Amino acid sequence: MAKSILIIDDSAAIRQSISYILQQEGYATVEAGDGLEGLQKLDDAANFDCIITDVNMPNMDGITFIRKAREIPKFKFVPILVLTTESQGTKMNEGKEAGATGWIVKPFSADKLLAVVKKVAE
Amino acid sequence: MATRRAEPGRYLSFTLGDEAFAVPVESVEVVLETPLVTRVPNAESHLRGVINFRGSVIPIVDPRLRFGGDPIGLEEGSSVIVLQMHYEGDDVVVGMLADGVREVVDVGASEIENAPKMGARESLEYVAGVARIGGEFVVILDVETTFARLAPAECAGVV
Amino acid sequence: MNEKFKETFREEAEELLGHLEDILLELEERPGDLELVNAAFRAIHTIKGSAGMFGFEKAGRFTHDLESVLDACRSGRKDVDKHLIDLSLRARDKIKALIAEDDSSAQFDAEALALMEEFRDSAAEAKPVEQRIEEPPAPKSATVKEAPRAKTKEALRSYRIHFEPARDVFHNGTRVLKLFDELAALGQLSSIPDVSRVPPLESLDPESCYVSWNSILTTSADIDAVKDVFIFVESDSKLRIDQLDTIDGDDSGPRKLGEILVDRGVVKPEDLGEALRSQRRLGEVLVERKVVTDSELQSALVEQAHLKQAQERQSEGPSSSIRVSSDKLDQLVDLVGELVTMQARLLRTSTDIADTGLSSIAEQLDRLVAQLRDNAMSMRMLPIGSTFNKFRRVVRDLSSELGKDVDLVTVGAETELDKTVIERLNDPLVHIIRNSLDHGLESPADRTAAGKPSTGTVRLAAEHSGANVVISVSDDGRGMNLTAIKAKAVERGILSPQDQLSEADALMLIFRPGFSTAQNVTSVSGRGVGMDVVKREIDSLGGSVSVESKAGAGSSIVLKIPLTLAIIEGLLIRVADEYFVLPLSVVEACMEATSSDTSNGTHLVRYRDDMIPFIDLKEYFAVPGAAPDGRQIVVVNVHDNRIGLVVDAVIGDNQTVIKPLGRMFRDAVGLSGATILGDGRVALIVDCMKIADSIPEREQKARAS
Known part of the structure; x- marks a missing residue:
């Protein structure tokens, strides 16, 4: 069964490109535009092998999303990757404290994205 | 078995009991105080055992036992004459026990007699010749014959 | 992927920039509204983060300092003023232009450069970020290096990796064991878990990680590639990666256990010296003295074995060989034989003298000689x-x-x-x-x-x-x-x-x-x-x-x-004052002989659940003297038949250099050779097969009588 990945980013371009890259590699993807929408995707039927989330988003940011996601027993131990930029060292720590597994630094190439996803999700 | 004739040359003389014997000096490697001999069970009776000679294990032969006499005592100042000899086509080194080791002497052709005169104990075939040295008869020992295996066919192929 | 999403990005950016314009204008009226500052920052941040990915590096670079300034504003390190709004609006227009133009290789124009300069100064003016006590990890590109590229004949390095994950590591979705899969993909990995901190079941939290690992990795990858494996966990784990000495095929022998322990900082050099002087197995001594824990010892032992193996593999490589005349080889083996004998003498003498310094040298030499022996013997195998x-x-x-x-x-x-x-x-x-x-x-x-x-x-x-x-x-x-x-x-x-x-x-x-x-x-x-x-x-x-x-x-x-005629492992035994060696390869057990064992008339003795025949070597070799009390039975296994050999005393292991007894002793049944002991005396090597062969005859005789 294909691994399923939830992608949360307010930038459609980022979301779609990540989705595209992962689909090429046989992953199934679900997209959400912000943390709140992402949280709504974590319903009973959801079964994600990995979640990739941006940090700065309207409505609900990525850090809050991670904290809330970790409160759901089903997603307590699911790998969560944070999309971040080089300038946000503190965000990485905030992310880790909230329960993120790792991060992907923007800008990233397709190879880099896949390597990190494979590292945590397979 | 044909007796080999002793050649003139240098000989090392030694005693077995009160009789004097000699072997050619060129076959002698060294003379040792009798070292610790390890008995080897189930071997021919004149083989008293083995010793450590310069890191090799060599047999210790007792000529007196070969001649039907009493064994040479190992703790009473006896010596071991380490000899090179032929054994069934191989060169081997053996240690021959002797009650006492005397001297190296030159034996000229005129001093060697063919006809051995000695007691009945020694069989003729062990004797390569008799030398008259300083008014005494010394038996020149044919070591190859002395320590050759007796009746090899009897022992071969024990199953 | 650039082209496919370039247009999406462009549309998105246009939208964001339109939105940004509104925010900036609102902000001009309410400069204290943090929500507005945040929104402005987010817009710029998103554009910046994405621009580089879709081929708009120029726009990305241009935005960098603007983002910093906005970040300073939203965290209160800088005030929003009219000048800033002005600059931001101009920058917004510039970004729009940069994204619209397709040629990202062109130089920035004068206006862009001037704006960037202004933002850089403005960002520098901002109060510095309050330093957190815990310095965030230097952001790295989280590249997971693929398995080492197959470079030709690249030197292998060994790394010692101590990894103690945070207790709550699972709560970050980290799959700890996966990290070891990654390490293993880099090369040859030996890991040993330290479970000494795992609490008893009743107080164990199944969601916590109590285990730490000591690993040795031999790989052609560099240390950064090894560190990258732990990139997501290094900030809150205890991680120590040390590169060990480069392995090359002709380096000296494997590392000593003591060296490894000192190197790991587990043992102080003076403790080591003291332990070595006690003349026992180093590891046991150190554990006994509580200098090291058992798991520390185990992991050091694993390291030792790993390095030895890695060294062997390295030297395997494309094996090169040289021709050596067999005479030289024979000489070598003879000399090694002499050395083994001398070593036995040294060991014996050092025990007699009871000088601990000498004893430790003798013991170390003993190990070396044993290795040399195995080595020399293996050279003769064809x-x-x-x-x-x-x-x-x-x-x-x-x-x-x-x-x-x-x-x-x-x-x-x-x-x-x-x-x-x-x-x-x-x-x-x-x-x-x-x-x-x-x-x-x-x-x-x-x-x-x-x-x-x-x-x-x-x-x-x-x-x-x-x-x-x-x-x-x-x-x-x-x-x-x-x-x-x-x-x-x-x-x-x-x-x-x-x-x-x-x-x-x-x-x-x-x-x-x-x-x-x-x-x-x-x-x-x-x-x-x-x-x-x-x-x-x-x-x-x-x-x-x-x-x-x-x-x-x-x-x-x-x-x-x-297999070999030259040197075997033997068991030295004594019957009266005569010494014999049994090939250790056939020895199965040693046990006390009770007089009821040896005098029950059956010539059978109980061994585990069987009755096995036995032979008194004193009788077999006609050793003179009376049999003492408290004799021993050595159980040997020949052709899948067990027999007991009754001896007076079992002395111990003996590296036995086999010396032929020579043809003169071919009647000496039950012996296969001789060897020289440490004190220079000769001991005889027992031919257990021959002795076993004599059993049926004896049993027949026993029945007949």
């Missing part, structure tokens, strides 16, 4: 295949001479055996093969008549079996005619007509001197010489011969030969 090939020619020539069609099948040509043993096996094997072809295999016509394929098969097989090599020569011929063998033996006076022989014993008659069963003497197998010579040669090699035969189906002759 595959038996070269000899097998010679036999092809023998079979070919002989089969045409005899008018028989024969296939020679060889199995186990790669089996390694001491060079000297191989050389000495040549003649016996030729004899056996000749016999098989001549007497064993039928003529093609007879074979056809018997319903067999007209081509006969001779199978030559070699395989290791413990400290021995078993070589068998089998044919699918007519098998041995037991009646003819017995008749011939009687005719030759080897056997009296009334003798009752078992089938196996009857078959062994063919090894008697002067025995020949061939109906007509042929030029091939000669005149009855042969098999007795074979037996004698195999005996002198310390081996044994056995025969199996099935009428009509063929026969096989099986030789069991010790």
Whole structure:
């Protein structure tokens, strides 16, 4: 069964490109535009092998999303990757404290994205 | 078995009991105080055992036992004459026990007699010749014959 | 992926920039509204983060300092003023232009450069970020290096990795064991978990990680690649990666346990010295003294083994070899033999003197000598295949001479055996093969008549079996005619007509001197010489011969030969004041002999759940003197039969350099050689097979009496 990945980013371009890259590699993807929408995707039927989330988003940011996601027993131990930029060292720590597994630094190439996803999700 | 004739040359003389014997000096490697001999069970009776000679294990032969006499005592100042000899086509080194080791002497052709005169104990075939040295008869020992295996066919192929 | 999403990004950016304009204008009216500042920052942040990914590097670079300034504003380190709004609006227009233009390789124009300059100054003016006590990890590109590229002949390095994950590591979705998969993908990995902090079950939190790991990785990857494996966990784990000395094939021997422990900081050098002086196994001593914990010791031992193995692998590589004359090799082995003997003397002397310094040197030397010995011995091991090939020619020539069609099948040509043993096996094997072809295999016509394929098969097989090599020569011929063998033996006076022989014993008659069963003497197998010579040669090699035969189906002759003739591991025992060595390869156990064991008249003694026969070596070797109390029984296993050997005392292990007893002692049954002990005296090596062979006779005798 294909691994399923939830992608949360307010930038459609980022979301779609990540989705595209992962689909090429046989992953199934679900997209959400912000943390709140992402949280709504974590319903009973959801079964994600990995979640990739941006940090700065309207409505609900990525850090809050991670904290809330970790409160759901089903997603307590699911790998969560944070999309971040080089300038946000503190965000990485905030992310880790909230329960993120790792991060992907923007800008990233397709190879880099896949390597990190494979590292945590397979 | 044909007796080999002793050649003139240098000989090392030694005693077995009160009789004097000699072997050619060129076959002698060294003379040792009798070292610790390890008995080897189930071997021919004149083989008293083995010793450590310069890191090799060599047999210790007792000529007196070969001649039907009493064994040479190992703790009473006896010596071991380490000899090179032929054994069934191989060169081997053996240690021959002797009650006492005397001297190296030159034996000229005129001093060697063919006809051995000695007691009945020694069989003729062990004797390569008799030398008259300083008014005494010394038996020149044919070591190859002395320590050759007796009746090899009897022992071969024990199953 | 650029092109596909470029347009999406462009639309998105346009939208964001439109939104940004509104925010900035609102902000001009309410400069204190943090929500607005945040929104402005987010817009710029998103554009910046994405621009680089879709080929708008210029826009990305341009935005960098603006983002910093906005970040300073939203965290209160800088105030929003009219000038900033002004600059931001101009920047917003510039970004729009940069994204609209397609040529990102062009230089920034003067206006862009001026704006960037302004933002840089403005960002520099902002109050510095309050330093967190915990410095965030320097952001790295989270590249997971793929398995080391197959570079030609790249030097391998070994890393010692201590990894103690945060207790709540699972709560971050980290799969700890996956990290080890990643490490293993980099090269050769040995890991040992330290579970000493795992609490008892009742207080164990299943969602916590109590385990830490000590690993050794040998890889061609550099240390950064190793660190990258832990990139997501290094900030909250205890991680220590040390590169160990480069392994190269001809480096000195494996690292000492003590060195490893000191190197790891587990043991202080002075503790090490003290432990070494106690003359026991270092590890045990250190654990006993609580200098190291058992798990620290175990992981150091794993490291030691790993490095040794890695070193061996490295040196395997594309193996280069040099030719050495076999004389030199023999000399080497002789010298090693001398060294082993001297070493035994040194060990003994140092024990007598009881100087701990000397003892520790003697013990270290002992290990070195043992390694040197194994090394020298392994150099003399050759595959038996070269000899097998010679036999092809023998079979070919002989089969045409005899008018028989024969296939020679060889199995186990790669089996390694001491060079000297191989050389000495040549003649016996030729004899056996000749016999098989001549007497064993039928003529093609007879074979056809018997319903067999007209081509006969001779199978030559070699395989290791413990400290021995078993070589068998089998044919699918007519098998041995037991009646003819017995008749011939009687005719030759080897056997009296009334003798009752078992089938196996009857078959062994063919090894008697002067025995020949061939109906007509042929030029091939000669005149009855042969098999007795074979037996004698195999005996002198310390081996044994056995025969199996099935009428009509063929026969096989099986030789069991010790792997090496030079040095073995032995067990030194004493009977009265005589010393003997038993090959350790056949020794199974040592136990106390009770007088009820040895004097119950059955010649059987209880061993585990069996009754096994025993032999008193004092009796067997006719050792003079009375038997003392409290004797020992050494249980040996020969041909899958256990027998007990009763001795006065078991002294201990002995590296036994085998010295031949020489032909003069060929009657000395039950001995296979001699060895020189540490004190210079000679001990005899017991031929356990021979002694085992004497058991049935003795049992018969016991029953008769």
